[in-house]
Amino acid sequence: MTARARLTRMDRRGFVKALGGGVLILVSAPALAAPEWELEAQGPRYPSDINAYLHIAEDGQVTLFSGKIEMGQGVMTSLGQMAADELGVDLDVMHVVMGDTASCPWDAGTWGSMTTRFFGPAVRAAAAQARLVLTDLAAQRLGVPRAELVVEKGVVYHTANRDHHVSYGDLARGQQITHTVSEKAVLKSVREFAVMGRSPKRLDGRDKVTGGAKYAGDMRLPGMLYARILRPPAHGATPRSVDTSAAAAMSGVTVVNQGGLVAALAADPELAERALEAIKADWDVPPATVDGDGIFAHLVSEAGDPQTPVSEGDLAAGRTASARTLEVEYHTAYVAHAPVEPHTSLADVKDGKATVWASTQSPFGNQPQVARALGFQIENVRIITPYVGGGFGGKSAGLQSVEAARLSQIVGKPVMVDWPRRDEFFNDTFGPAAVLKIASGVDRAGRITFWDYQVYAAGGRGADVLYDIPNRRVRIYGGRDREHYHFFGTGPWRAPGANSNKFGYEQQIDAMARAAGMDPLEFRLRNTKDPRAVAVLRAVARASNWTSRAAIRRDGRGRGLALGADAGAYVAHVADVTVDRATGEVKVEKIWCAQDMGIVVNPRGAEMQAEGGITMGLGACFSEELTFQGGRIITKNFDSYEFTRMSRVPEIEIVLVPNDRLDPQGGGEPSIINMGAVIANAIYDATGARMTRLPMTPERVLAEIRKT
């Protein structure tokens, strides 16, 4: 038995005891299959152990315990909707406890748009099973067969005589029932939904508009100290000497210099900051030769051998059959997650136990990291995740939790590590810069003849096409987060890989449509029979009133199209832009996004996630680019890392394409993947300039316009 399984069992026993009366449903779902790239990227397989707890209390209140976290994506509400609907209660009796390793079941982490797709079914099964358990109790209580009972808003009625009823709370009273779900419960069909498929007010809303919502940095413990940690001037730098004497002499300041961790601590964070400034350090800094312009040659030359996940047909024959061939190289920049809440953890290490309140997407990932750093058994570390102020893939690593825990262990007091913005830009696991090399051809009938695709550093997610291309090869160089390849940390950034890959691949498709003298929509429809792809293309064309035109406009106004699939969802975008040919400024007038995400649990939440992805994608389109010189991160704050502000948000229209035959799919990531290509294709339509590098700054747009 693994340490993790032991922990789960122990905690479960204590947990059941602590809950007191009521009905507790434990869900044990079978191992849920995830695509290979997700498993590869995310370590341990989604657990086959216990996935969720659901508790019905004696007052009829229902609590779902989930190892997922709420970082703005709205899953607190949508998971609550799923449980409420299957259980047959109103959302207002639902409570959702998230991300606490002591009371919630193990979970891999909140990322990859997996909460609704893979965790949602387990929650629904638990709630459906709970309904069966409760109606069995009701059948005994009322003395009628279960088949004659119906559940409405937490009350079980005898269908023949509605005066004959009993509430869930009454049934739970005096009971202490623990039921483990193992069989597959019958879930509601879409037509039976009473809580799902609607957009109720979010469960976290009131907390968030009153300032009452607690984030890790809002936690307070008696005697706690704030830490400011010494950072090297560049990644890879090593200290020659560190002099903490001036800081240590400051009143109210504690200095730590142990095992490579140098920090100034004080009850007042500004005093800790001044003390850090008083620490003198000399560094050996490795020579830096590569910057944001030179990185692309570096990524290619250092890539090593590729993986070749796709190799079909005969590329040479395809080339021979081509009327036109195109070979284009595309580049994307390093991007920061830049959540407005920096990484923050408050750690309290005492009596051989550690409690850490962490801003993290991965409480159960932080737990063993902290345990290792402290030399503790894993069961002596508890991670509690309050609301998380944005993650976007950047809050998966647990560095700040480890720092806080180590410092707390050393100084014997609770320690808050709340990274200043400069630390956030230094320690971020940036979305990697990438190189895409695409060679492709098209015949006289407008069919794609061959496709030879090479991606460097972005990884394989979204690298293969949705088009029917018989002669096709995909080569992936350097993986996504390969060590010693980049000069600083890299990691997943909203729809990791897919947004980089689509930037090149959907522009190449557009370029081939133009080369074939075809309208970009017709060209795509001619080259794919995938019904979901066709459906979103037709939906976005209808919404945007797409009119066929083979020739580009070139009058400063342009319209682009892009198609993609990610996290089980299909998306097609249309963008209208105007380009100022004198300045290179691009104004996005409107974006349409058609999305097929299967059953929609919360339509408004789904739309907001799609809008959020589009808005974040616009930043990557126009301005987001990390500035660096080797391991030295030059970007320090928002003045040198511009992302989308209110004035840059165009009109956005989300079209949710109905597909109730498919279980709910991902929603947080898909809408971002097409943004680079749809805008670049629109700029091409407006100007004839092909933008092969992200971000498409006014200078770069102007430079390309001048080449046309």
Add this chain to the structure above:
Amino acid sequence: MTDTIRFTLNGKAVSLETDPSRKLLWALRTDLELTGTKYGCGEGMCGACTVVVDGQAVRSCVTDLASVQGHSVTTIEGLSAGGELSPIQQAFLEHDGYQCGYCTPGQIMNAHALLLQNPKPTRAQIVEGMEGNLCRCGAYKHIRAAIEAAAGQGRQS
């Protein structure tokens, strides 16, 4: 250097014996335990720390305590005194003007000041007034709708 700083906070007189060069943000978050006001950038660039001083939005992370001596400071906690949401908070709730919620107190306080200055702003004035408040989740459309709705009620928020 310690001084006595007196000001009005959410309608009540407060007094702090402290260094007047400290920033309002940290005094609010630590000494006064009002954690609704958030740190985002520390240099007045993101708006997460916005509070209202004498009816004007200010970035509390770059505001010295000395400068609020004798003035009236309102934080997010002061908008719903007594438990009832103010119109601008109600509008943010109704229009889902938030996702992760971290920038939200700053957005609401900036909008509150905007409506105090200009109870009937045009859409362009709203966008201009909110330009310095960053939202990484991209809830801008809903934030704008919330402010328009609050303004449309014809009441000061």
